Amino acid sequence: MLSIMGLTAKYGKYTSIKEVNIEVIKGEIVVLLGANGAGKSTTFKTISGLLKPAAGEIIFNDEQIGGKQPDKIVELGIVQCAEDRKLFPQMSVQQNLMMGAYVHRRNKGQIKQSLKEVNELFPILYDKREDAAGSLSGGQQQMLAIGRALMAKPKLMLLDEPSIGLAPLIVEQMFKSIEHINREGTTILLAEQNANAALSIADKGYVYENGKIVVHGSSAELFSNEEVRKAYIGA
Structure with missing residues (x-):
């Protein structure tokens, strides 16, 4: 579904990522691990069109998307859920969700079905649909950010640090939700420090x-890699 080959991206003269190669197969959950500033978010921004590549290729479903405008990339089926959520705090939960459906604004039936699915996945969002997004707890705000992304019916969802700042129990619930989204047909590219x-x-x-x-492999291979365990898993 997604092939990234030799991707290099810069902020001015500073090279943030260099010669990155990633492959995501349809139906997978793929995780990018690394400390803050290692390049995970820059990779996401470049895929999403928020940052133009300095070199390399980004191929999504056999189409070169490197350098395309962000709205065109969303229309192709890639939706990013940003690290800091980027909600509209003064707007209601329902209004925030509807912003995510903008790409399908002419298809009222699609929007209604997507809203039903999001509310079934996160019932608290329905209960608080009239509340301001800024009044929600951190975990509820993360649910809203993911729900808003789902309203665009993505083929590939980019999730940037969804567990950051959340209590362990909420983190567990969040990852169960991500698994459910994947089982329902959305491919996931996940950037996380919680390895x-x-x-x-x-x-x-x-x-x-x-x-x-510096290292890539199956989850089992990374779990059994001593250096990865010491650096990211703490064992």
């Missing part, structure tokens, strides 16, 4: 250090 939780649901992973991928 233990991420690898427990992922098919494979890539480990970033200083803007480069």
Whole structure:
């Protein structure tokens, strides 16, 4: 579904990621591991069209998308759920969800079905549909951010640090929700520092250090890699 080959991206003269290669097969959950500043979010921004590649290719369903406008990439089926959620805090939960459906604004039936699915996945969002998004707890805001992304009916969802700042019990619930979304047909590319939780649901992973991928393999291979365990799993 997604092939990234030799991807390099810069902020001005600073090279943030260099010669990154990633492959995501339809139906997979793939995790990007690494510390803050290692290059995971830059990779997402480049896939999403928020940052133009300095070199390399991004192929999505046999189409070159590197450098395309972000709205065109959303229309193709790639939707990003940002690390800091990027909600509209003064708008209601329902209004935030409807913003995610903008790409399908002419298909009222599709929007109604998507809203039903999101409310079934996260019932608390229905209960709080009239509340301001900014009044929600951190876990509820993350649910809303994921729900808004789902309203666009993505083929590939980019989830950037969905567990950050959340209590352990909420993190567990969040990863169960991600597994459910995947089972329902959405391919997931997940950037996470919580390696233990991420690898427990992922098919494979890539480990970033200083803007480069230094290790990649199946989840089982990364779990059994002593250096990965010491650096990211704490065992």
